Amino acid sequence: YQRRVFFFFFFFLKVSNMNIIEEILQKQNAFILDGALGTQIQRNGYDVNDSLWSAKFLDENPAVIQEVHQQYLEAGADCIITSSYQASIEGFLQKGFTKEKAIELIKLSINIAKDTRDKFWEKCEEKDTRVKPLVAASIGPYGAYLADGSEYSGDYKISDDELKEFHKTRLEIIVGTSPDILACETIPSLKEAKIIAELLKEYKDIDSWITFSAKDSNFTNAGDEIKECMSFLNTQEHVGAVGINCTAPQYIPQLVENIKAVCSKTIVVYPNGGSTYNAVTKIWEKGELDASEYAKLAHLWYAKGAKVIGGCCETGPDEIKAIRNTLIA
Helix, strand or coil: CHHHHHHHHHHHHHHHCCCHHHHHHCCCCCEEECCCCHHHHHHCCCCCCCCCHHHHHHHHCHHHHHHHHHHHHHHCCCEEECCCCCCCHHHHHHCCCCHHHHHHHHHHHHHHHHHHHHHHHHHCCCCCCCCCCEEEEEECCHHHHHCCCHHHCCCCCCCHHHHHHHHHHHHHHHHCCCCCEEEEEEECCHHHHHHHHHHHHHHCCCEEEEEECECCCCEECCCCEHHHHHHHHHCCCCCCEEEEECCCHHHHHHHHHHHHHHCCCEEEEECCCCCEEECCCCEEECCCCCHHHHHHHHHHHHHHCCCEECCCCCCCHHHHHHHHHHHCC
């Protein structure tokens, strides 16, 4: 009897230490993310060519963002990522907003996603075969605020203290809205990842992932070795998952192998649709895969070891639906 009590106590501790993604992965093969926000807004007929990118609609027309969240939920996404990627106090101030309004808009980015998810789930007729979708708050790199392409290089020309303060202020605002997950994404350098990881220690009660953008199969966009980055993140117990996003899909298989070689955390991948971003014209130059081809690649990424899979720039609801149909029978 004592052995059984001990076993159940140990099992409870083990389960209670799981992060929210691991809990879902106990129920289904993979955890399906959404796809692009900005480029999907473009496909829906709106112009995002602005320093705020998709975040400009937080003020102009929030329904534009809500529509995209709804499209991904209907496509089968287990998680929608908020429009806060390019939303910062500094960015809104540059566009003439007050600080108070900037904070309000950052909060709105998470609340729109939560409200859309809740309304979707209330009417969802597939509760027996789906998990309740999560809301991941996007924490983009400092370079996303600069809107000059430096988010793909990590060359910011600011001090570490300035970089830390930028992330600290925005994190405090976003955590206050209680998203399910913090998605620290498109991080170009190990230096920025270390600063974010240190700040996340203040929020251990909320799950998080950190994903890098990579320029090839072995290096981040800033030139740091992926294995070095993942070795560091493997020591950060409070970071629940790690991986790659906003990267050409052909590099993902080797990147996943590199991650697995040095890191035991759940692996997240949501690459681009194959196009290349031109930082001068601010246009994605054609090269995308169709949805069925993207889903075949997603199956390969899954086979390599990635368990959290979605799409980034130039992917849409068709890709997410195809991924779900491929990975979750």
